[in-house]
Amino acid sequence: MSTKPKILVTHKLPETVQDYLNLHGDCTFWNQEGSMPRSVILDKVSDAEGILGGTIDEELLSCAPRLRVASTSSVGYNHFDLDAMRSHGVIGTHTPYVLDSTVADLVLALMLSAGRRIAELDAYVKQGKWQKGTSGTELFGVDVHHSTLGIIGMGRIGEAIAKRAVFGFDMNLLYHSRRPKKEVDERFHARFCELDELLCESDYIVVMTPLTPETKHLIGEEQFNLMKSSAIFINASRGATVDEQALIKALQQGKIRGAGLDVFDIEPTPVDNPLLSMPNVVTLPHIGSATARTRNDMAELAARNLVEALNGGQAYIVQELKDLVPN
Numbered sequence: 444m445s446t447k448p449k450i451l452v453t454h455k456l457p458e459t460v461q462d463y464l465n466l467h468g469d470c471t472f473w474n475q476e477g478s479m480p481r482s483v484i485l486d487k488v489s490d491a492e493g494i495l496g497g498t499i500d501e502e503l504l505s506c507a508p509r510l511r512v513a514s515t516s517s518v519g520y521n522h523f524d525l526d527a528m529r530s531h532g533v534i535g536t537h538t539p540y541v542l543d544s545t546v547a548d549l550v551l552a553l554m555l556s557a558g559r560r561i562a563e564l565d566a567y568v569k570q571g572k573w574q575k576g577t578s579g580t581e582l583f584g585v586d587v588h589h590s591t592l593g594i595i596g597m598g599r600i601g602e603a604i605a606k607r608a609v610f611g612f613d614m615n616l617l618y619h620s621r622r623p624k625k626e627v628d629e630r631f632h633a634r635f636c637e638l639d640e641l642l643c644e645s646d647y648i649v650v651m652t653p654l655t656p657e658t659k660h661l662i663g664e665e666q667f668n669l670m671k672s673s674a675i676f677i678n679a680s681r682g683a684t685v686d687e688q689a690l691i692k693a694l695q696q697g698k699i700r701g702a703g704l705d706v707f708d709i710e711p712t713p714v715d716n717p718l719l720s721m722p723n724v725v726t727l728p729h730i731g732s733a734t735a736r737t738r739n740d741m742a743e744l745a746a747r748n749l750v751e752a753l754n755g756g757q758a759y760i761v762q763e764l765k766d767l768v769p770n
């Protein structure tokens with residue numbers, strides 16, 4: 444009988460990562476597209492000590508008496524019910540750092556695309572609307588360079604965005620976070636400010652906080668009312684950090700100029716979401732970290748985290764559950 448810990452993996456992993464996990468665990472993999480159906484997870488998790496997969500909640504935990512570690516191949520872990528994990532003594536791990544640059548690249552792409560109307564005007568050309576005699580003013584956008592960027596959530600990804608914006612595009616930087624960061628102020632000539640001030644002064648506003656009870660609907664009607672009517676709003680954090688109905692209203696009423704969104708309240712977002720028919724809104728299907736290299740790095744790190752945490756080694760354990768690990 445195998446003495447290796449039983450591991451359940453609920454979505455497809457690269458072969459090399461599966462090979463690594465097979466060395467260290469007695470593994471059940473899911474090799475189809477999408478993720479293992481919930482009913483199958485609840486059945487197969489009954490004897491697992493480790494799981495590499497998505498949502499961890501009370502229902503799953505109560506089916507998993509032997510579970511010790513849940514690993515997610517993402518930096519965000521709002522799909523972990525932290526209270527339930529604590530009460531079941533289950534540690535959670537995640538994948539910080541390896542995706543920072545990839546996500547930051549995408550945020551700049553959203554800023555450029557929404558500000559300079561790339562997606563909208565690509566359609567304009569392809570639909571034959573570009574004709575002789577247009578004055579061109581109707582094609583004007585908002586400059587990215589030398590504009591003021593306000594980043595809400597100056598963490599790992601926030602800093603990678605700051606680097607691109609300040610050194611690549613000469614942007615002026617404001618930020619709001621849980622605390623000011625002296626190194627950020629110095630490196631990027633940035634200024635920490637309260638949320639309201641950031642909203643009033645920024646030309647581009649990027650939300651990059653984790654989704655927590657405190658950040659749920661951090662940006663709502665009151666906050667959109669403070670923004671410049673020329674502001675471009677970017678959300679690549681989680682859909683629920685923003686009140687989506689308030690965002691729709693702000694765009695419909697011209698309270699802001701445009702938006703770039705990688706995340707939505709419901710994902711996949713329904714096709715009748717009014718945001719999808721607004722030409723001044725760029726929408727993406729949650730692809731912040733979606734490059735082959737970065738997704739591979741995330742999968743490797745998620746697997747390593749799982750093995751290390753099961754064996755009492757070094758792993759990226761989520762902040763809120765670090766105290767569950769014996770020193």
Ligand SMILES: NC(=O)C1=CN([C@@H]2O[C@H](COP(=O)(O)OP(=O)(O)OC[C@H]3O[C@@H](n4cnc5c(N)ncnc54)[C@H](O)[C@@H]3O)[C@@H](O)[C@H]2O)C=CC1
Pocket residue numbers: 518519520539540542546595596597598599600601619620621622651652653654655657658679680681705706729730731732
């Ligand atoms: N669109 C996508 O594909 C991706 C989205 N994300 C999202 O980005 C989030 C951030 O990732 P990291 O930068 O690695 O996290 P991080 O923990 O390094 O940074 C988050 C920052 O937000 C700040 N923050 C937290 N609560 C706040 C509050 N109430 N008000 C103001 N600031 C607050 C923190 O102080 C911290 O500086 C993830 O949790 C995830 O939800 C991450 C990767 C890809």
Ligand SMILES: O=C(O)C(=O)CO
Pocket residue numbers: 516517518519520542731732733
């Ligand atoms: O890592 C995350 O939190 C994502 O959203 C996907 O990369």
